[in-house]
Amino acid sequence: MQLGVIGLGRMGQIVVERVLAAGHEVVAFDIDEAAVASVADEGATPADSIPDLAERLGSEKRIWLMVPAGDPVDAALDELEPGLSETDVVVDGGNSHFEDSTRRAEATDAAYLDCGTSGGPAGAELGFSLMIGGPEWAYEELVPVFDAVATGPDGHDRMGPAGSGHYVKMVHNGVEYALMQAYGEGFELLHEGRYDLDLEAVARTWNNGAVIRSWLLELCEEAFREEGSDLGDVADHVAGGSTGTWTVREALEREVPVPLIQQALTERFASRRDRFSRRLANRLRYGFGRHEVARREE
Numbered sequence: 001m002q003l004g005v006i007g008l009g010r011m012g013q014i015v016v017e018r019v020l021a022a023g024h025e026v027v028a029f030d031i032d033e034a035a036v037a038s039v040a041d042e043g044a045t046p047a048d049s050i051p052d053l054a055e056r057l058g059s060e061k062r063i064w065l066m067v068p069a070g071d072p073v074d075a076a077l078d079e080l081e082p083g084l085s086e087t088d089v090v091v092d093g094g095n096s097h098f099e100d101s102t103r104r105a106e107a108t109d110a111a112y113l114d115c116g117t118s119g120g121p122a123g124a125e126l127g128f129s130l131m132i133g134g135p136e137w138a139y140e141e142l143v144p145v146f147d148a149v150a151t152g153p154d155g156h157d158r159m160g161p162a163g164s165g166h167y168v169k170m171v172h173n174g175v176e177y178a179l180m181q182a183y184g185e186g187f188e189l190l191h192e193g194r195y196d197l198d199l200e201a202v203a204r205t206w207n208n209g210a211v212i213r214s215w216l217l218e219l220c221e222e223a224f225r226e227e228g229s230d231l232g233d234v235a236d237h238v239a240g241g242s243t244g245t246w247t248v249r250e251a252l253e254r255e256v257p258v259p260l261i262q263q264a265l266t267e268r269f270a271s272r273r274d275r276f277s278r279r280l281a282n283r284l285r286y287g288f289g290r291h292e293v294a295r296r297e298e
């Protein structure tokens, strides 16, 4: 099969490598020329622009978008649109909001597959987990590509109609936030607790047979190995948050309680600011009890 790949960053590059390794052809484009040159070195055909990529694919185009969610997806689709027909298939493998994917699927002439992708850059060797929404025929048509990009045939499946792939990935990310929070709290208690523990050793022991073993726990083990049990100079600041916000918003709209995911999201936001509410509580204790006010250092 011949696949066009647009977006050759951390994830798109892996899509290209795995599809080439499975014996397919790739035509590749990115606004970053160095990224295009890098995949050309690995055997992909470089394209100068999105229209150039579309032209090189001929009829029955199969195209994988791996650009940041939001405007870059619409920008790439706007450029592709004039050349797309109902026999073409476009896959969006990024973290798009499921409602954007539904809108895009309705707007395009091509068959549109929204593909939640999990596994991160480690997927280069292992392959990704792919959660795909959209027309069944288009999913079946792309199975050889999904087999190559995923861990194998069990690493991908069609979740349902348009939007369902990105919906499942949104919830996946909410679960990811809650698991990170749970491991974080457990290790914080061990770090502040009664024993002087080697947290890498704890994580390694848990990863070998414990009920709570997981890839995230393996990443905890790696973090303690590389940064030390006290995490060295790693800051108390967590970025990201869009997919977790979408999960919580959806849960609120559907009146589904997700307290763990919501708490994990709140902790992230709290990590990014000096908390006004805590400062006020500090001052109020003086108001009602004449307790000493802790003051900021100049």
Ligand SMILES: NC(=O)C1=CN([C@@H]2O[C@H](COP(=O)(O)OP(=O)(O)OC[C@H]3O[C@@H](n4cnc5c(N)ncnc54)[C@H](O)[C@@H]3O)[C@@H](O)[C@H]2O)C=CC1
Residues within 6 Å of the ligand: 006, 007, 008, 009, 010, 011, 012, 029, 030, 031, 032, 035, 066, 067, 068, 069, 072, 073, 075, 076, 093, 094, 095, 096, 117, 118, 119, 120, 121
């Ligand atoms: N990094 C990760 O662990 C994961 C990322 N994702 C999602 O995959 C998507 C891509 O993520 P990354 O590869 O990490 O991002 P990245 O920032 O490493 O790469 C994005 C690439 O898209 C290119 N690009 C941006 N606009 C473009 C346009 N209009 N036309 C052509 N190329 C364009 C950029 O130059 C860049 O090379 C995002 O939606 C992200 O949320 C999903 C799962 C895991």
Ligand SMILES: O=C(CO)[C@H](O)[C@H](O)COP(=O)(O)O
Residues within 6 Å of the ligand: 095, 117, 118, 119, 120, 173, 176, 239, 240, 241, 242, 243, 244
């Ligand atoms: O989808 C992912 C992992 O599954 C990406 O790493 C995503 O960026 C994580 O979300 P956030 O940036 O909000 O932490």
